[in-house]
Amino acid sequence: xxxxxxxxxxxxxxxxxxxxxxxxxxxxxxxxxxxxxxxxxxxxxxxxxxxxxxxxxxxxxxxxxxxxxxxxxxxxxxxxxxxxxxxxxxxxxxxxxxxxxxxxxxxxxxxxxxxxxxxxxxxxxxxxxxxxxxxxxxxxxxxxxxxxxxxxxxxxxxxxxxxxxxxxxxxxxxxxxxxxxxxxxxxxxxxxxxxxxxxxxxxxxxxxxxxxxxxxxxxxxxxxxxxxxxxxxxxxxxxxxxxxxxxxxxxxxxxxxxxxxxxxxxxxxxxxxxxxxxxxxxxxxxxxxxxxxxxxxxxxxxxxxxxxxxxxxxxxxxxxxxxxxxxxxxxxxxxxxxxxxxxxxxxxxxxxxxxxxxxxxxxxxxxxxxxxxxxxxxxxxxxxxxxxxxxxxxxxxxxxxxxxxxxxxxxxxxxxxxxxxxxxxxxxxxxxxxxxxxxxxxxxxxxxxxxxxxxxxxxxxxxxxxxxxxxxxxxxxxxxxxx
Amino acid sequence: xxxxxxxxxxxxxxxxxxxxxxxxxxxxxxxxxxxxxxxxxxxxxxxxxxxxxxxxxxxxxxxxxxxxxxxxxxxxxxxxxxxxxxxxxxxxxxxxxxxxxxxxxxxxxxxxxxxxxxxxxxxxxxxxxxxxxxxxxxxxxxxxxxxxxxxxxxxxxxxxxxxxxxxxxxxxxxxxxxxxxxxxxxxxxxxxxxxxxxxxxxxxxxxxxxxxxxxxxxxxxxxxxxxxxxxxxxxxxxxxxxxx
Ligand SMILES: Nc1ncnc2c1ncn2[C@@H]1O[C@H](COP(=O)(O)OP(=O)(O)OP(=O)(O)O)[C@@H](O)[C@H]1O
Ligand SMILES: [Mg+2]
Numbered sequence: 019x020x021x022x023x024x025x026x027x028x029x030x031x032x033x034x035x036x037x038x039x040x041x042x043x044x045x046x047x048x049x050x051x052x053x054x055x056x057x058x059x060x061x062x063x064x065x066x067x068x069x070x071x072x073x074x075x076x077x078x079x080x081x082x083x084x085x086x087x088x089x090x091x092x093x094x095x096x097x098x099x100x101x102x103x104x105x106x107x108x109x110x111x112x113x114x115x116x117x118x119x120x121x122x123x124x125x126x127x128x129x130x131x132x133x134x135x136x137x138x139x140x141x142x143x144x145x146x147x148x149x150x151x152x153x154x155x156x157x158x159x160x161x162x163x164x165x166x167x168x169x170x171x172x173x174x175x176x177x178x179x180x181x182x183x184x185x186x187x188x189x190x191x192x193x194x195x196x197x198x199x200x201x202x203x204x205x206x207x208x209x210x211x212x213x214x215x216x217x218x219x220x221x222x223x224x225x226x227x228x229x230x231x232x233x234x235x236x237x238x239x240x241x242x243x244x245x246x247x248x249x250x251x252x253x254x255x256x257x258x259x260x261x262x263x264x265x266x267x268x269x270x271x272x273x274x275x276x277x278x279x280x281x282x283x284x285x286x287x288x289x290x291x292x293x294x295x296x297x298x299x300x301x302x303x304x305x306x307x308x309x310x311x312x313x314x315x316x317x318x319x320x321x322x323x324x325x326x327x328x329x330x331x332x333x334x335x336x337x338x339x340x341x342x343x344x345x346x347x348x349x350x351x352x353x354x355x356x357x358x359x360x361x362x363x364x365x366x367x368x369x370x371x372x373x374x375x376x377x378x379x380x381x382x383x384x385x386x387x388x389x390x391x392x393x394x395x396x397x398x399x400x401x402x403x404x405x406x407x408x409x410x411x412x413x414x415x416x417x418x419x420x421x422x423x424x425x426x427x428x429x430x431x432x433x434x435x436x437x438x439x440x441x442x443x444x445x446x447x448x449x450x451x452x453x454x455x456x457x458x459x460x461x462x463x464x465x466x467x468x469x470x471x472x473x474x475x476x477x478x479x480x481x482x483x484x485x486x487x488x489x490x491x492x493x494x495x496x497x498x499x500x501x
Numbered sequence: 502x503x504x505x506x507x508x509x510x511x512x513x514x515x516x517x518x519x520x521x522x523x524x525x526x527x528x529x530x531x532x533x534x535x536x537x538x539x540x541x542x543x544x545x546x547x548x549x550x551x552x553x554x555x556x557x558x559x560x561x562x563x564x565x566x567x568x569x570x571x572x573x574x575x576x577x578x579x580x581x582x583x584x585x586x587x588x589x590x591x592x593x594x595x596x597x598x599x600x601x602x603x604x605x606x607x608x609x610x611x612x613x614x615x616x617x618x619x620x621x622x623x624x625x626x627x628x629x630x631x632x633x634x635x636x637x638x639x640x641x642x643x644x645x646x647x648x649x650x651x652x653x654x655x656x657x658x659x660x661x662x663x664x665x666x667x668x669x670x671x672x673x674x675x676x677x678x679x680x681x682x683x684x685x686x687x688x689x690x691x692x693x694x695x696x697x698x699x700x701x702x703x704x705x706x707x708x709x710x711x712x713x714x715x716x717x718x719x720x721x722x723x724x725x726x727x728x729x730x731x732x733x734x735x736x737x738x739x740x741x742x743x744x745x
Contacts, residue, residue, distance in 0.1 A: 403555055404592035408606035408658060409582030418605060422596050 045081035049107040052463030055255035056108040068106035088450025110158035124219035149189040152179035159192035297457025311379025316386025346384035393424030433490035512561035523717035539714035585655030593639040645676030
């Protein structure tokens, strides 16, 4: 046990110290890189209109730009809590957001447009009521539709919403004009209505605690605008996207050729399989250390709880354990993850993978604790009595006699918990970790293809789970051999 | 007379409001083989379990080799190392080999080195004729074999006294003999033993002394001859007339 503790401690230290040093001050920009042409991934880089403009400004002001990818619904919180310096994610200026952050001057006037199938009867805004409307979660389109029309169906990115529209699951999608043009250019059966739903201004968001940086930013933005740089950057990315979209659409082939093209596009082009590969290892890393942490916590709590039950000692500790179990098992793991990231580690610069390990470890610990406790309870009292009657202490009896048997009894349940944990880590994307699921998301956002990336992600999870089940089965058999 | 191993004074054990052991006093000397008999529910097991503090007495004193043990919580593990216990249901450790069952406590308590413990275990296994099962696991053994291993496990600590709580009542009849034979062997070797049993014939044959309990009290104590065949107490006579 002691060894395990120091081992985990060492690993955590390593993860803490992962951050490198730099001579120039860092400027941390957060964005959700699934919103082309404003921000998207090309290879390992995050590129687009926002990164380029912010990059130019950072250069002017003498900063090293660091870009972090996280879900759009978190970027405002990130600058608000000081986790990041600037949010640049095609953010529309609204009064609500103005209460939380300082907006720069607008750098783009964007339209929210309406995408419909070619043969749709929908003419414009007035026809939307009662229709199935898809939006990207947290975007202006989402807010506008929610407030002025009805509850929309919210998708985590635009590509998914458009895919749902193309598949007939929606009647209309409301999306930002530039990405909408690209989506539609890749699908022959969709069109954009001429009349936009609403106009809006895009601006960068800074924390309210940072008025100096805000002033410097605005000055730099003005310079770029007068020099015509803003328009040039925007034109460059929009036309680039349109070109690529055109190229893909023209690929004409039979069913097998189509599949091959699709594989090329989703996995081979720009080495996109790397998103899955790296994401997979991140998933494995998080799961592995979270399981270790969970088992450690679980064992500790199970022993405390059953000691309290059997001897009436450790009352206060037992009470604390009960609170922990109730809270952890009574709240969703996503919420726990977000609280640990934004609230508990809100002001500290720690590796996100570490945060995920801690969150999933703490979460899993609660379930492991109850599993192991039930294992301890299932051991005949006579075992403890035999140990004690031989002069072994309570802890010696626990360690040598009770826990090994309890562990063996609950191994199937524990194995199941580990499998659940592995799959639960798929929400790591909420704090902008590129795990396997998020890797698939990124590919989808680039290729506008939902099918293949999702299938690939599902198959990888399935393979890992089957491998785990197999290994556990063998371990169980080995432990059973003695009976 | 030989040294006193256990001196029990006014021992009381209550469960909630039920008095299972009611003001019992007794003395056990080195080399004595004492059998405790009596009707079911009379407090025999509870009394025996108090002797190694598996039950905490409600009041009274237990002196082990002259030292008070009930309140000396700090030394409880050391005290128990000197008092072996054999259970009705054997309570072998199913996840450990027979050898490990026997050597676990001697090694972990620091009473013997691993080498010593293994040597002692092998000698004990040889003595009880189960050397062949050295590396087997408890689930692979018959009931009689399990109980003999449990006795060897207790002996491995080299205790001053062995407590038995109905060691044969969970066994099939054809296996009772081998366990009783081992116990008789131990008794003849001079082992101090306190045995709770319903095997009256065996008690009559092996016991130096019989303690008869009823309703938590000792109501008669003496030689087997006196208690089993010639008791003046009508409760005792009635009991033996039924079981013999
Ligand atoms: N942990 C306990 N809680 C409550 N009552 C108990 C407990 N253990 C024993 N008793 C009660 O104390 C009384 C004496 O029990 P004990 O097991 O000592 O009897 P016994 O003489 O060994 O009987 P048997 O011959 O059936 O084994 C019984 O009435 C029993 O129900
Ligand atoms: Mg009994």
